Each structure stands twice: as C-alpha cells, then as structure tokens.
Amino acid sequence: MKTKQIQNLDNFTGTILIPVFETNAKSIIPIEYHGISVPSKVFYGKKDTHYVVEKYDCTHIFIGLGKEIDYKSIKTIFRRISSKQKELFNKNLVVVLPNELKNEQVEALFSGLVLGTYNLGHYKKTEVHPFLTNDFVFQYIAKENLAEIISKGIKIAQAQLETFNLVDLPPNKVTPKYLADWATETGKKYGFNVTVFGKEKATEIGLHSFLSVGQGSAREPQFIIMEYNPANAKKHIGLVGKGITFDTGGLNIKTAGMVQMKCDMAGAGAVLGAMQLIADLQLPYRVTAIVPACENSVDATSFLPSDVINSYSGHTIEIIDTDAEGRLILADGLSYLIKNYQPETVIDLATLTGSVVGTLGYECAGLFTNNDDLSKKLQNSGSQIGEKLWQLPLWDDYKGDIDSEIADVKNYSGKPVAGAISAAKFLEFFTEKHPSWAHLDIAGVAFGDSEFSKTKHATAYGVHLITKFIENL
Ligand code: BES
Ligand code: ZN
Ligand code: ZN
Numbered sequence: 412m413k414t415k416q417i418q419n420l421d422n423f424t425g426t427i428l429i430p431v432f433e434t435n436a437k438s439i440i441p442i443e444y445h446g447i448s449v450p451s452k453v454f455y456g457k458k459d460t461h462y463v464v465e466k467y468d469c470t471h472i473f474i475g476l477g478k479e480i481d482y483k484s485i486k487t488i489f490r491r492i493s494s495k496q497k498e499l500f501n502k503n504l505v506v507v508l509p510n511e512l513k514n515e516q517v518e519a520l521f522s523g524l525v526l527g528t529y530n531l532g533h534y535k536k537t538e539v540h541p542f543l544t545n546d547f548v549f550q551y552i553a554k555e556n557l558a559e560i561i562s563k564g565i566k567i568a569q570a571q572l573e574t575f576n577l578v579d580l581p582p583n584k585v586t587p588k589y590l591a592d593w594a595t596e597t598g599k600k601y602g603f604n605v606t607v608f609g610k611e612k613a614t615e616i617g618l619h620s621f622l623s624v625g626q627g628s629a630r631e632p633q634f635i636i637m638e639y640n641p642a643n644a645k646k647h648i649g650l651v652g653k654g655i656t657f658d659t660g661g662l663n664i665k666t667a668g669m670v671q672m673k674c675d676m677a678g679a680g681a682v683l684g685a686m687q688l689i690a691d692l693q694l695p696y697r698v699t700a701i702v703p704a705c706e707n708s709v710d711a712t713s714f715l716p717s718d719v720i721n722s723y724s725g726h727t728i729e730i731i732d733t734d735a736e737g738r739l740i741l742a743d744g745l746s747y748l749i750k751n752y753q754p755e756t757v758i759d760l761a762t763l764t765g766s767v768v769g770t771l772g773y774e775c776a777g778l779f780t781n782n783d784d785l786s787k788k789l790q791n792s793g794s795q796i797g798e799k800l801w802q803l804p805l806w807d808d809y810k811g812d813i814d815s816e817i818a819d820v821k822n823y824s825g826k827p828v829a830g831a832i833s834a835a836k837f838l839e840f841f842t843e844k845h846p847s848w849a850h851l852d853i854a855g856v857a858f859g860d861s862e863f864s865k866t867k868h869a870t871a872y873g874v875h876l877i878t879k880f881i882e883n884l
Pocket of ligand 1: 649737
C-alpha cells in the first residue's frame with residue numbers, strides 16, 4: 412500500500428471520499444465540493460450518514476463525521492465503508508482531507524480503511540479486497556504532506572490484521588508451534604530477536620507450571636521470547652501474553668462456551684501484534700516480550716485437580732481447578748521475564764477470567780496494578796485510541812483467596828466471587844513485588860460481536876493500546 416498526495420481533481424476519475432464535519436440541518440449554505448452542491452436538507456455531515464453523487468466519471472461519497480468525533484468512531488466509519496462497499500475501491504481512490512481533521516484523526520481514518528479489508532472467511536473462496544492487490548495507492552488531497560501520518564495509520568491496521576488472523580484462525584491451525592513460527596518470521600521481517608523453548612529446554616530450565624498446563628496436549632508447548640532492543644532505547648518494557656491456543660478447561664472440562672476458546676490466546680495475539688507494530692514504527696524503547704503458548708487439553712496425561720506442581724520461581728502451587736490454567740502459564744512467564752530481564756515496567760495481557768466479563772462486560776478491560784502512575788498512563792493511552800480500561804482492586808484483603816494449606820499458593824479460591832481479583836492476586840504473587848507491574852484481563856474485550864460479522868471475532872484489543880502506552884512514555 413502506497414500513498415500519494417495530489418493537488419486537485421483535474422483528470423481524476425474514480426472514487427472520491429469526502430469526510431465532512433457537521434454543519435447545520437437548517438443551514439442555507441449547502442456543502443460544496445467539486446462543482447457539487449449538497450443541500451443541507453439531504454446531507455449536512457451528521458455522524459453515520461453519507462451521501463453519494465455520481466458526476467464527471469467520479470463517485471463522490473460525502474461522509475458525515477458529526478460535530479466532534481473520537482478516534483474509534485472515525486476508524487469504524489471508514490472500516491465500514493471499506494468493508495461493506497469494496498466495489499467502490501476497484502478504481503482510483505482519493506480521500507479529501509478537511510483542514511480541521513487532526514493528525515490522529517487522519518491516522519484513524521486510514522487505519523479504518525485498511526481494517527475494512529479483513530474477511531473472516533479464511534477458508535472460503537472470496538474476492539481479494541482491492542486495497543490488498545499489488546501497488547494499491549491511497550491518493551489524498553490535503554493542505555500539507557501527510558504521508559508519514561497516513562503510513563502510520565496503515566501500519567497500525569496491518570499489525571491489528573495480523574492479530575485478527577491469529578485469534579480468528581482455528582486452534583488446529585494456530586497451535587503453539589504456529590505462534591512460535593509467526594514470531595520467528597515476523598522478528599526477521601521487522602527486526603527483533605526471537606528465541607523459542609520447546610518442551611525439552613523448558614523442562615531443563617524449570618518452567619514447571621507452564622509445562623503442567625500443556626502436558627495433556629499432543630501439541631508441544633512453546634515458550635516464546637521476543638527481544639526488540641534498538642540502539643537509542645530509552646526505557647525497558649516487559650510484556651507477557653497468555654497463549655492458550657485452546658482452553659477445554661482440562662479435566663475440569665468446560666460445560667459452557669468452549670467453542671469460543673480459540674480466543675484464549677488473544678493476550679498472546681495482542682503482544683505479538685504489538686511487537687510487530689513497535690518494531691515497524693521503530694519506537695526508541697527496549698521491549699522484551701514473552702508468550703507462553705500451549706493447549707489446555709483433556710487426556711490421561713493431563714494435570715489433575717489436587718495436583719501440587721512446582722514453578723519457575725520455586726513456589727509450589729496446589730491445583731484446585733484445571734480451568735484456571737492461564738494464571739499458571741503467566742506465573743512462569745512473569746517470573747522468567749522479571750528474573751532474567753529486569754524490565755522497568757511489566758504488563759501482562761490475558762483472557763483470564765469469566766469473572767471480569769461479569770463485572771465489566773464487553774466495553775472495557777479490567778486493569779490491576781499497585782502503581783498509580785502506571786494506571787493513569789495506561790488508562791490515558793487507552794482513552795486516546797478507544798481501548799478502555801477500568802481499574803479493579805488488588806488489596807491484600809483478597810490474598811486469603813489463594814492461600815493453600817498444602818502448597819505456597821492455590822490456583823483458585825473455590826468460591827464463585829471476585830474471580831478476576833483473586834486471579835490477579837495469584838499473578839501478583841509471581842511478580843516478586845515488582846514496583847511497576849500491570850495486569851490487563853481482556854476476556855470481555857478481545858473477542859466479540861460487532862457490525863462486521865455474524866459470529867464473534869477478534870478485536871485486536873491491546874495491540875494499539877500497548878504501542879500507544881510506550882509511545883507516550
Ligand atoms: N479462558 C478462560 C477465561 C475466559 C472466559 C476467556 C471467557 C474468554 C472468555 C479461563 O481460563 C477460565 O477458564 N477461567 C475460569 C477460572 C475459574 C475456573 C477459576 C473462569 O473465569 O470461569
Ligand atoms: Zn480456563
Ligand atoms: Zn483460559
């Protein structure tokens with residue numbers, strides 16, 4: 412995908428997208444562009460409306476933005492046009508950018524157009540979206556040269572599309588090995604180092620808790636380590652993403668919602684997408700990311716409820732419920748990251764609990780941290796780009812929920828209350844009192860319904876949030 416600034420519409424034929432801020436329903440001044448006059452009676456820029464005029468071999472689409480528009484809404488409007496009216500883009504395209512459009516809004520607009528190329532029908536014969544054909548050029552008319560901003564918008568969407576694929580593809584395709592190979596190839600392409608530990612190496616170094624979860628699966632667990640370390644690095648950030656490629660619940664087998672559990676690697680998907688984007692944007696920060704990837708399966712070799720297992724940290728864990736597996740692989744991911752890399756800030760992302768969905772629904776992720784500054788920075792970054800977070804408590808009053816009589820900790824309280832909080836307390840136990848750690852429970856926001864398909868699908872929540880957070884440091 413390329414970009415090209417053009418000065419005017421002389422000799423242009425094709426589709427012209429004209430975003431318009433809202434004027435007034437009763438305005439007597441029509442919206443004028445390219446010799447077309449749109450009376451305010453039929454169109455005055457109201458949000459989520461559009462108006463089409465065919466003239467001079469051009470399809471003019473006036474797109475209403477409302478009086479003010481946030482990042483996410485602008486992205487959705489342009490994703491909608493790109494996704495639902497592909498046929499308009501089989502010819503030349505030019506976007507006419509109004510002067511009032513801020514740089515981030517231009518970024519969101521182009522991100523939306525590129526996201527609109529996504530098609531959930533991975534295993535169906537479908538036509539390729541025109542933007543994905545070779546050498547597609549996004550032409551634009553603007554007062555200034557916006558090539559860099561537009562190209563950033565495209566890069567953000569390209570990383571999010573990768574995460575869409577990783578999360579939406581089925582678990583017989585996206586295995587732990589698939590995630591490891593994706594990381595290796597993407598690292599080569601964008602410039603970060605990738606090391607993968609298979610079962611043998613993981614056993615040798617003592618990733619016991621991680622290995623316990625994967626031991627009932629025919630698919631080998633993969634512990635993926637990614638290191639992006641540019642010469643001009645300012646700070647060191649550590650990331651961990653839950654990479655359960657399918658969660659059956661294990662022997663505590665799920666009785667509801669199992670069919671959606673291919674999404675249980677969405678934390679990994681977010682971390683992998685964010686690594687691509689951070690490297691693609693060449694952000695001047697050192698980032699070390701860990702993705703413990705395995706499948707939680709049912710087998711004679713599966714771990715058992717009441718097993719006591721060891722962990723990389725040396726702490727022992729009593730297994731109360733094999734369905735509380737995410738925290739077990741994250742425990743080793745966090746310990747390994749903190750012990751071997753000492754990042755200044757550590758953030759983990761995980762589809763960790765049904766409880767967070769019960770608490771916050773599908774609109775925002777649960778945020779857990781003891782660091783107020785980190786909390787504010789994450790929430791601010793999220794609200795800039797429309798990925799919301801809401802902080803939930805981590806008080807020690809909840810610590811009793813994970814006290815075990817036989818081992819150092821247990822993986823589940825056994826009580827149907829405050830599940831997202833006790834899960835976070837469990838993770839906290841393995842962060843060795845790191846002063847700047849945050850846990851994002853993304854179970855409600857990573858995979859959901861939208862206008863873009865009939866079944867639940869990936870949202871790529873976290874890819875842009877993490878990148879934006881690092882950019883804002
Ligand atoms: N993967 C699930 C959490 C989940 C729920 C993700 C809904 C996406 C959507 C997790 O491993 C799990 O099973 N959690 C249990 C824990 C319980 C057994 C302690 C839960 O929250 O019900
Ligand atoms: Zn589970
Ligand atoms: Zn899970």
